[in-house]
Amino acid sequence: MKYIESESNASIKQWKKLHTKKEREKTGTFLLEGPHLIEEAIASGAALVHVIVEENFEMKDEWLKEKFTLWTVPAKIMKILSETEKPQGIIAVCEMPAEPEEILKENGRYLFVDGVQDPGNLGTIIRTADSAGLDGVFLGEGTADLFNGKTVRSTQGSIFHLPIVKKDLQKALSDCQSLNIPVYSTSLSDAVDMREVPETKGFALIVGNEGSGVQPALQNESTMNVKIPIFGKAESLNVSVATGILLYELQRKR
Amino acid sequence: MKYIESESNASIKQWKKLHTKKEREKTGTFLLEGPHLIEEAIASGAALVHVIVEENFEMKDEWLKEKFTLWTVPAKIMKILSETEKPQGIIAVCEMPAEPEEILKENGRYLFVDGVQDPGNLGTIIRTADSAGLDGVFLGEGTADLFNGKTVRSTQGSIFHLPIVKKDLQKALSDCQSLNIPVYSTSLSDAVDMREVPETKGFALIVGNEGSGVQPALQNESTMNVKIPIFGKAESLNVSVATGILLYELQRKR
Structure with a gap:
């Protein structure tokens, strides 16, 4: 010592x-x-x-x-x-742990994080993806730094529990589709109510920036855009909360 | 001017x-x-x-x-x-808006906040309760200040959308039970999987402190303790995320 x-x-x-x-x-x-x-x-x-x-x-x-x-x-x-x-x-x-080469597999379940800027939100999202038992998380450009102290603390240790990879999300999206994994973008409008999403074993969910949401280029390529029904007067949900609700809803479709 | x-x-x-x-x-x-x-x-x-x-x-x-x-x-x-x-x-x-006299009614849906300390969490929880269309939120002792700037900003305006009342939660709990509104405490152990909760129109959900959860005195008096299944290696979820998952799950029981 x-x-x-x-x-x-x-x-x-x-x-x-x-x-x-x-x-x-x-x-x-x-x-x-x-x-x-x-x-x-x-x-x-x-x-x-x-x-x-x-x-x-x-x-x-x-x-x-x-x-x-x-x-x-x-x-x-x-x-x-x-x-x-x-x-x-x-x-x-x-x-820093070495990034795994390839984490995509048939019927796998993934989260894509597209430009979430708040480190606390990113950490909480990773903790939530871990709780929901996902097979991996992809971080797109413009997303907060995974190794920022606030991100790491907000993961509460989940940073060590599942593969987390920086990747071009457009590429990750087409990789998923080649494996027949449906990709769902969150969206506030022009989207299917999450309860109507058909049964699926694997999936990739895309969540987006706190202000602007998932970028249109990804929404357009997605298998389906999904939304959480709002029963009150709020305009939207916090991105970490939305991630939790959607992941547990998709969990049900298996 | x-x-x-x-x-x-x-x-x-x-x-x-x-x-x-x-x-x-x-x-x-x-x-x-x-x-x-x-x-x-x-x-x-x-x-x-x-x-x-x-x-x-x-x-x-x-x-x-x-x-x-x-x-x-x-x-x-x-x-x-x-x-x-x-x-x-x-x-x-x-x-500050005047606190409404009585917000409890048959088949109403409520959230009890028991000692959530982080203003950002409290604000996000209120925004989530609004999204889920609840009839009111009760804030117990030891909970962050509703009018803290960070709380207010995190509500994103939901502070103006639904009744939010400071109240002794033990009293609020027995008031609910007199109206036949089942009260569910969140709990990490010795609890029913949220998916097994029976159908119900009204409910009150109790969420607790970030570290210690819902106080035992409230858990003991509750109709049922409920938990979110964890499919991965995380020990628990962030309290705002857990609130979202549970409220949207209970929404389905109606």
């Missing part, structure tokens, strides 16, 4: 840089905060490089079997590294 | 205080930001007291028929009043 006391220590400065997307992409690493996420990372076999704990933080014995370097820091340094208001005493530098 | 230029103007100082719950409760007013919320407020007959716009903001003609006092301020003052990163050029001081 190594101890760092100075805020100007080079490692501290380096790890803090991981708050930026640029540095995460340059190094292929990202930060994990809190014992729950670190537990999930270890359980899934993710590679932790450094684990930084506050003085008096109690490490679990199983964690110490892992290969990372362990560092202890005072509370003031934990505050510098943390992106939350109440740091939980442990932060890790984790290697 | 009155013009304010100085940051030390007494009205500016007073309105900025509405960022705090204490001042909102003392004055019975709260802030609304952005044209969409102001449109919704006017459409629902809410009483706007002051409307503050940035120079060059284009007011809609219909809005000018309302009774508020209109103020113009420079961008630097709008920034002081705003609670968002990108102010949208218009903020209003709005009177």
